[in-house]
Amino acid sequence: MRLSAGAPFRLGASWDGRGTNFALFSANAEKVELCLFDTQGRRELERITLPEKTEDVWHGYLNDISPGQLYGYRVHGPYEPERGHRFNAHKLLLDPYAKRLFGRLVWSDAHFAYRPGSPREDLSFDRRDNARGMPKAVVVDETFHLGRHDTRPRIPWEDTIIYEAHVKGLTQTHPDVPPHLRGSYSALSSQPMIDHFKRLGVTTIELLPIHGLVDDRTLVEKKLTNYWGYNTLSFFAAEHRYTQDHPLEAFRTTVARLHDAGIEVILDVVYNHTAEGNQLGPTLSFRGIDNASYYWLKPDNPRFYDDFTGCGSSVNLTHPRVLQMVMDSLRYWVETCHVDGFRFDLATTLARGPRGYDRNAGFFTAIRQDPVLASVKMIAEPWDLGMGGYQVGAFPSQWSEWNDRYRSAMRRYWGGEGSLTGEISRRMTGSSDLFNHDGRRPRASINHVTVHDGFTLADLYSYSVKHNKANGEDNRDGSNDNLSNNCGHEGPSPDPAVRALRLQLRKNQLACLMLAQGVPLLLAGDEVGNSQHGNNNAYCQDNEIGWVGWDGLGRPDDDLIEFVGRLTTLRMNFPQIRSTQWLDGRRADGSYGVLWLTPTADEMTQQDWAFPDGRFLAYVLSPAERGYAPLFVVLNSAPAAITFKFPKTPEWKVWRQVLNTTDDRPVIDPWPAGGEMIAPPRSVLAFAGSAA
Numbered sequence: 001m002r003l004s005a006g007a008p009f010r011l012g013a014s015w016d017g018r019g020t021n022f023a024l025f026s027a028n029a030e031k032v033e034l035c036l037f038d039t040q041g042r043r044e045l046e047r048i049t050l051p052e053k054t055e056d057v058w059h060g061y062l063n064d065i066s067p068g069q070l071y072g073y074r075v076h077g078p079y080e081p082e083r084g085h086r087f088n089a090h091k092l093l094l095d096p097y098a099k100r101l102f103g104r105l106v107w108s109d110a111h112f113a114y115r116p117g118s119p120r121e122d123l124s125f126d127r128r129d130n131a132r133g134m135p136k137a138v139v140v141d142e143t144f145h146l147g148r149h150d151t152r153p154r155i156p157w158e159d160t161i162i163y164e165a166h167v168k169g170l171t172q173t174h175p176d177v178p179p180h181l182r183g184s185y186s187a188l189s190s191q192p193m194i195d196h197f198k199r200l201g202v203t204t205i206e207l208l209p210i211h212g213l214v215d216d217r218t219l220v221e222k223k224l225t226n227y228w229g230y231n232t233l234s235f236f237a238a239e240h241r242y243t244q245d246h247p248l249e250a251f252r253t254t255v256a257r258l259h260d261a262g263i264e265v266i267l268d269v270v271y272n273h274t275a276e277g278n279q280l281g282p283t284l285s286f287r288g289i290d291n292a293s294y295y296w297l298k299p300d301n302p303r304f305y306d307d308f309t310g311c312g313s314s315v316n317l318t319h320p321r322v323l324q325m326v327m328d329s330l331r332y333w334v335e336t337c338h339v340d341g342f343r344f345d346l347a348t349t350l351a352r353g354p355r356g357y358d359r360n361a362g363f364f365t366a367i368r369q370d371p372v373l374a375s376v377k378m379i380a381e382p383w384d385l386g387m388g389g390y391q392v393g394a395f396p397s398q399w400s401e402w403n404d405r406y407r408s409a410m411r412r413y414w415g416g417e418g419s420l421t422g423e424i425s426r427r428m429t430g431s432s433d434l435f436n437h438d439g440r441r442p443r444a445s446i447n448h449v450t451v452h453d454g455f456t457l458a459d460l461y462s463y464s465v466k467h468n469k470a471n472g473e474d475n476r477d478g479s480n481d482n483l484s485n486n487c488g489h490e491g492p493s494p495d496p497a498v499r500a501l502r503l504q505l506r507k508n509q510l511a512c513l514m515l516a517q518g519v520p521l522l523l524a525g526d527e528v529g530n531s532q533h534g535n536n537n538a539y540c541q542d543n544e545i546g547w548v549g550w551d552g553l554g555r556p557d558d559d560l561i562e563f564v565g566r567l568t569t570l571r572m573n574f575p576q577i578r579s580t581q582w583l584d585g586r587r588a589d590g591s592y593g594v595l596w597l598t599p600t601a602d603e604m605t606q607q608d609w610a611f612p613d614g615r616f617l618a619y620v621l622s623p624a625e626r627g628y629a630p631l632f633v634v635l636n637s638a639p640a641a642i643t644f645k646f647p648k649t650p651e652w653k654v655w656r657q658v659l660n661t662t663d664d665r666p667v668i669d670p671w672p673a674g675g676e677m678i679a680p681p682r683s684v685l686a687f688a689g690s691a692a
Contacts, residue, residue: 001046006061008054011328012097012236013071013139020065020139022050024058024073024095025321026290028085031076032058035092041070041103041136056321070102070136071095075289079113081122084292084302086283088113090127094233094285096325098137098212100248101237105214106133111282122279122303134284135212135233140248142336150256150338153264155203157377157400157443157519158578161568162266163202164451165524166228167210167242169547185242185250189257197263199561200527201568204264206343206379208452210251212237214275214284219540222472227542228452229268230311230345233275233284235329252337264340266377267333271315271326272349272384278305278312286315293319296352308349308386317350317363326350326363331372341377343402348384348391356388364396374398379446393434393444400519403431403445410449411460411483413637414508414682418613424635425617429594430517432582441580445518449509450526455536457509457526458558460484461502462491467534470545478537491534499557504682507563507661508637511684514567515633515659517579522564524548529558563664570658570686574631575624583621595620601645601674616642616679620689630689631658636679648674652689659686 006021014021022034034048050060072094077087091113094101109116110130118124168183176192187193188205197205212234215225229239238247255265274294276287286294296306296314305313317323333339344350351361367373382401383390395401406427413420426433430442450457455466464486466478487493487501506526513520524530529552532538538546552558571577576593583593586603596604597618615638621631632655636642646655654670662680670690671677679685 001065002063003048003051004061005052006059008052008057008059011057011325012095012099013137015065015067015139015141017143019061019063020069021061022059022071024050024075024289025056025293025325026058026075026077027056027293027321028290029058029075029077029087033074033076033089034060034062035072035074035131036065037070037072037131037136039068039070042132044131047074065139067139067141069139071139072131072134072136073289079125081279081303082301084297086113086122086287086291088125088283088288090129091283091288092129092131092134093283093288094135095137096234096285096289097236097328098234099140099142099236100138100246101135101212101234101240102138103135105135105233105284107217107220108133111284113283113288150259152338152340153203153259153262154340155264157441158580159572160204160264160377160443160519161202161514161571162204162206162446162519162521163197163200163524164206164208164521165548166208166452166546168542169227170524172547173544174548174550175553183242184244185247185254189254189261194258194261194263196561197261200522200564201572202263202522204266204340205258206266206268206521208268209270209345210239210242210267211235211269212239216275217282222540224472224540225542226540227546228539230270230539231275232270235269235271235325236332248336255337255339259338264377266341266343266379267339268343268345269330270345271317271329272344272346273309273311273313273315276313278307279303281312294322306386308352308384308389309346310385314349314352314386317361318353320362323362323366327366327370327373330367331370334372334376339376341379343379343381345381346384347380347382347395348389349386352386356386357391357394359394359396368396368398393431393437397439397444400444400446401435402451402521403427403434403447403518405431405434406445406447406516406518407449408483410509410512413615413635414505415483415485416637416639418615421611421614421617422609425596425619428512428516428617428619428633428635429583430579436582442517442582443519443580446521447513447516447518448521448523449513450523451521452523453537453539454479455482455484455534456523456530456532457506458502458529458531459534459536460509461487461505462493462531463534464490465534466536468537470535471537471540478535482536501682503557504662507560508682508684510560510564511567511659511661511686512635514564514571515577515684515686517577517583520571527560527564528552529555529560567659574621574688575628576621576631579624591622592620593622595622595647597647599642599644601647616644618644620647632687632689634679634683634685636681636683636685639681641681642679643676644679646671646673646675646677646687647689651691653692654690655687656690657685658688659684661685
């Protein structure tokens with residue numbers, strides 16, 4: 001093969017029809033070798049030193065290297081952990097820009113740059129070759145990306161209803177999905193799933209991580225896996241465990257089919273840490289390429305990592321080349337697969353600088369000015385585990401954020417806690433106390449009661465404590481602060497009264513989620529009573545615990561699909577729920593955006609807001625547009641019925657029931673303005689105003 005200098009731009013392996021350019025960033029390496037492998041990835045055919053280095057990018061061009069070629073790198077440099085350098089050329093390393101992976105990681109001690117068991121720990125040095133057990137990067141033909149034109153649905157933020165799901169877990173046991181498709185990318189866009197999404201009324205699927213990942217050795221030894229996928233090794237490659245075909249093409253096809261159905265796709269992405277862990281972790285890619293550049297190291301002792309993530313290390317986006325990698329990855333998924341946005345795991349870490357979280361971080365600036373990324377949805381998990389990591393409400397105006405304040409308030413309220421009316425009023429109207437600044441809008445708040453991390457909705461009202469024994473950590477893992485309520489019996493109960501109460505509380509939470517301003521997020525399976533048997537940290541359970549259980553279909557106590565569908569329709573029928581503006585109370589001219597009322601339909605005073613142990617909240621949302629009706633909402637979390645009056649205004653003479661979580665039967669006759677009704681115990685009611 002003919003070797004020439006090639007070019008430093010377009011990092012990774014780039015095939016141009018004649019040959020392939022290889023380019024790898026490493027600021028501190030002394031030499032970089034490209035290793036070519038046979039078609040099975042078992043035998044190293046050739047080792048070629050990249051001939052040039054330009055601005056810390058090592059590069060070379062090889063004629064006659066075509067798509068399908070397997071390769072990896074060996075990077076030479078000092079092994080000086082106490083100075084932050086962990087080069088070990090005996091270890092084959094994965095290209096950070098690999099677009100496709102071949103093979104799986106086969107664990108052995110050879111993957112560690114030091115000798116496990118040595119009394120010197122990571123200060124020792126290991127000379128074993130790990131190539132045989134390493135996945136290899138594959139040269140791909142990227143010209144096929146140009147052949148598909150996919151139009152994204154571009155659903156406005158205010159109309160967005162998110163459905164969080166795992167690729168495999170959502171479909172693995174679904175009875176209507178063809179068995180040969182279950183658990184795959186293709187299953188997501190199968191007709192039974194599209195029909196299901198349509199019945200629910202969700203607009204946007206948020207997928208747990210699909211980037212190339214590896215399973216932690218400790219989990220493999222326990223016969224468990226990193227099921228959720230938060231253990232990324234490759235930020236450009238689609239995980240191949242969800243298909244038997246070419247993973248990127250399978251995923252692209254799935255996105256296109258979902259787009260054809262009018263459904264968006266958002267990816268949960270993990271750029272805050274990698275699968276390499278702390279100083280005792282393996283050397284698989286970034287650590288061996290340039291540890292001191294890719295990771296946050298302790299300034300006073302760079303042998304160790306600054307761990308803001310709880311995963312052993314943190315990726316350092318203040319380094320321009322590391323930031324470039326993240327930006328290149330994001331653009332790749334938008335331009336190649338046409339995804340509609342991203343949810344960033346532990347997003348605070350991505351915006352950290354030497355002094356902590358920085359709202360003006362280079363990461364935010366880069367996204368704001370990027371012409372590709374500026375038009376897609378950006379969602380932050382606005383915290384990490386480091387000092388000052390909790391940053392709910394502190395992200396830039398382009399961003400939306402998971403609002404755990406909504407989650408906690410709603411769990412406390414429907415759990416029976418009193419004196420929360422002020423808190424609940426803010427959460428139901430977009431959490432302006434958190435987000436109304438710097439031009440942000442109500443869509444900044446991603447409202448949720450349950451997500452992948454924690455109890456499912458069914459378990460929230462079936463278990464008072466976690467039951468994580470199956471994770472192999474003696475029930476130590478997972479949160480102890482769940483604000484859950486077993487309704488009088490731990491676990492499944494044959495008692496009809498217990499089951500009825502659990503169903504009622506689930507319906508109340510779903511109703512509030514769809515009535516609240518902001519963007520609702522529904523956890524996959526909550527609509528069919530999916531249970532994880534009390535496990536609130538099923539990250540390693542690639543089995544019936546972690547998969548969505550569809551046995552609740554058609555069962556009155558569990559099947560809430562039609563109920564959710566009615567809620568999403570209700571949300572779409574009342575634009576004031578989906579308002580793009582913050583609500584005002586009573587204005588000087590007598591108009592209002594929201595009117596807070598006592599049970600007697602009087603406007604609330606400060607004394608009313610401070611009512612001890614209050615559990616009743618009622619309010620009217622003014623029509624957002626001419627020709628639409630006002631919406632009167634009543635929340636009663638008390639275990640007793642409460643009598644209330646309907647608002648009496650000159651323009652709205654009667655009120656028609658559009659929601660009652662205690663009774664699904666339709667109500668034909670309206671209530672007159674000023675008339676009385678009883679709010680059943682633990683209920684959510686909603687009424688549309690009418691002039692006649």
